[in-house]
Amino acid sequence: MLQTRNLSKRFGAHTAVQSVDLAVHEGTLHSIIGPNGAGKTTLFNLLSGDLQPTEGEIFFKGQPITRLDSARRSRLGIGRSFQRTNIFPQLSVFENVRIAAQSRSTASFDLWHPASSLGAVSQRAGEVLREIGLHERAEQLARELAGGDQRLLELAIALATDPVLLLFDEPSQGLSPEDAKRLMARIRALAARYTIVLIEHNVNLAMELSNEITVMHFGSVLARGTPAEIRSHQGVRDAYLGRRG
């Protein structure tokens, strides 16, 4: 579903991502893990369209998307979350999700009819809120939500755009252990219906959730395989223990 070929990103003399070949298969939850500074977030930003690669290509469903910006990738069906919570703070929880659902309708340049008359859009927003468990907070302002709920809202915004592929950048970062658990349970439930790429710092969480894992180290792919294979991989153990291979 999502593929990269020889993907590299250099910032001046520093190479953050080096010749990465990634293959995310339909229906899998694919985690990208690695120690701090391994290039995970840079790789994520290349996939989401926030950064342009120095070299290499990205394919989505076989089509090249390397030069498309984040808005176009979203319209193709790639939904994403942000590492730091990124919502519409002064809008209601419902409106946060509704405006995301509206992005799939052709009515966004309608200047005349009330937005509330877009029945299918409002209905979709309601469904997503129920699914994610925020429907009771629909009328609250997004900024009034607790941190964990804001992360859930972040997921809901991504889901409301009806993606086929979801990109999550360290979704549990900065959450309390209980909130992180709740969020991961949601992601596990989503994995049944979506293809997911998860950037995760917490190795145990990633092992628990994923079908496939790619381990990054110093910008390159160190290992890839099932959680069991990764667990027994000597190079990965060394990387996490801080030895250079």
Added chain:
Amino acid sequence: MKARSLGALALLALIVALTPLLVRYPTLEAQMLISGLLALGFSFLLGQMGFLSFGQATFNGIGAYAAALALLHWHVPLVLLLAIGILAGTLSALVVGVLSIQGVGVYAVMLTFALNEMAYFSAFQLKGITGGDNGLRGLIRPDLFGFSLSSSLTYYYLVAVVFVLAVYVVLRIIDSPFGHVLRAIRENEQRAKAIGYEVRHFKIAAFALSGAISGLAGALYALLYQFVPLEAIDFNTSTNIVIMGLLGGVGSPFGPILGAAIYTLLANFLSEVWARWPLVLGVIFCCIVLFLRGGLWELGPLALRRIRHLGGGNVAADSKPL
């Protein structure tokens, strides 16, 4: 549209209809409404989309010149003059919009300012067309379908009808799917992009709408004084529009209308008794920016909450702007 907005619009229409019958200053009152449109055009960009435009006089001036020139040279009928003002304002705002949104943050603001200065000096230099420093004189207000508008009271009522219609249209746009996208951009542009919106297109369209309102105001202004002074496109006018908007508050479309009315009244009466009247305005403006961020329009909901509080009602409920 929400019932509350419709109610407020009906009340506004009533006030607009009765004012010149109770207090007879129709020219001043028409000026208040025209300034209200200018402030509304400004607040649409700032309040809905979060874009601070310091060059609204560009659209006002170009709308005024276009309508005035069409009248002088081709004796175009009145309704068409207003349409020409709208069109000229829209086109000029498209140009300013496309260029300004290339800038980020304060640089975008500076671009609206710089383009305003360019428009001003162009108008100043093109004496053969705009009359330069002397302004564009010799306009004669045409009839409306054979009905004479030569008295200032009848002209006031034309301005009033156009004004109420324009406010109605803005209220509908604010409530439309398009208006909702603008607020999403205001709240978080990066996120709006990430859910698939071509933010650039929405921003340019919002500029065009703001320009349309301002160009309409320009045409009404030219016909009110039967004269277009160079001031119509002056940067000072842009500053005054910003002050009107912030005075009343940009959160609701009714805020800038209130701000423009108060500003115009102060400018008219205080300037007669004291030449240094902008000092008073400055003090009021500072107080509002420091203590009443939402502008004077915020006083309404504040007072309502206080009353509800006294009555033992739910204080936390409902502080939503209209």
